[in-house]
C-alpha cells in the first residue's frame with residue numbers, strides 16, 4: 001500500500017476527475033460491475049466510484065477487487081463510497097464521504113496519507129470546513145433535478161457550484177442529474193469534471209454514453225480556456 | 226491508542242464477557258444511551274456493544290464517545306458493532322462483525338493488534354474459520370427464539386453452542402432471546418457469558434434487569450465449578 005499516495009494523487013486530481021462514474025448495482029440491469037466499469041473507461045471515464053448500498057460486504061470486497069483491477073490496469077482512479085473500512089480493505093485510491101458518513105476529519109485520521117478523501121458538502125460553509133478538515137476534492141450537487149438519490153434534495157444549480165469553486169482551493173466536481181446534454185455548463189462554471197451514475201451505468205451502450213459525456217466535459221474545459 | 230490492546234484484553238475476555246449488553250436506540254424508548262449503559266453497568270454488565278443501525282455517523286461518534294467514557298470509567302469493555310471504521314474512530318476495545326460485514330480476516334488486517342474482534346458464526350465451520358482468521362471471541366445464537374433481529378433465523382439452542390465451545394479455543398457468548406429466566410443453561414453449556422439487547426435496554430428498570438441477568442450467569446458458572 002502506498003503510504004503517501006495522497007500527495008501524488010492530489011496533483012493528478014483535476015485531470016483525473018473529468019468524468020467520474022459511480023457504480024450502482026440497482027441501476028446496472030443485471031450487468032457485471034467490472035464490465036460496466038471497463039466499458040465506461042473505454043468511453044473516457046477517468047475515475048470510478050464503487051457505491052455499495054446493500055448486500056454483504058464480502059460481496060463488496062469481491063466486486064471491489066475486480067473493479068480495482070480494471071481501474072489500475074487503465075490508470076483510472078478507484079474510489080470507494082461511504083465506508084472507510086471498505087476503502088482501506090480494498091486499498092482504494094480514495095474514499096468519498098457524505099453528511100451521513102464518518103466526518104472528514106475522522107476519515108482523514110483513519111486513512112492518513114494513504115488515499116484521497118472526497119466530500120459532498122450540503123452548503124458553502126460545509127465545503128470550507130471539509131477543506132480545512134482534509135478533503136482533497138468536493139462533489140457538489142444535485143446540480144440538476146435527479147431521481148437517483150432519494151435524499152438528494154432540491155437542485156442547487158451551477159451558480160451554487162461556481163460559488164464553491166471560488167471559495168475553496170480543491171477541485172470540485174458537479175453531480176446530480178447530469179448527462180451529455182447538460183454537462184458542458186457544469187464544467188464551464190468551474191468544475192474540473194462531472195460525476196454521473198445513471199447516465200452511464202443505466203445506459204444501453206455504456207461506452208457510447210461515457211464518450212458523449214466526456215466530449216461534453218471537454219467542451220466545457222475549452223470554453224474556459 | 227494502545228498498539229497492543231488485544232493481547233491484554235484477550236486474557237480478560239472470559240471474565241469481561243459475562244454480561245454483554247448491546248445498545249439499540251430503537252428499543253431504548255427515548256432514553257439516553259449513556260444513561261442506559263451506566264445503569265446496566267451498575268447492575269453488573271461487564272461489556273457494552275454500541276449497535277448503530279441507522280442515522281448519521283457523526284451522531285454515532287457523539288454517542289459512542291459518551292458511552293466509551295462511561296465504560297472506561299467503569300473498566301468495562303467497549304465494543305462497536307458492524308463498522309470497523311467507526312470502531313477505529315472511537316478507539317474502541319473491540320469490533321464485532323457478522324456475516325454481512327467485513328470478513329474476520331479483513332477486519333483483523335485493519336485493526337491489527339489494537340483491538341479485539343468478535344464474530345457471529347452461522348455454523349460450526351464458520352466458527353472454526355473465524356478463529357483461524359483472528360477472531361478473539363464468538364457470539365453464538367439465536368439461542369432462543371427472538372423478535373429483536375429480523376434476520377436472526379431459527380433458534381439454534383444450547384446444544385449447538387456447546388458443540389462450538391468444544392470445537393474452538395476462544396470464548397463464546399450466547400445471544401438471542403436470553404433473559405434472567407433462561408440465561409443459566411447457556412452458561413452451564415459452556416458459554417463464558419450472555420449477550421442481551423432488549424432484556425436490558427428495553428427494561429423499565431435497566432439496573433435491576435442487568436442484576437438479575439448477572440445473577441443468572443453466575444449461577445451458570447457455579448454449576449460448572
Ligand code: NI
Nearest residue numbers: 082097098101
Ligand atoms: Ni454517503
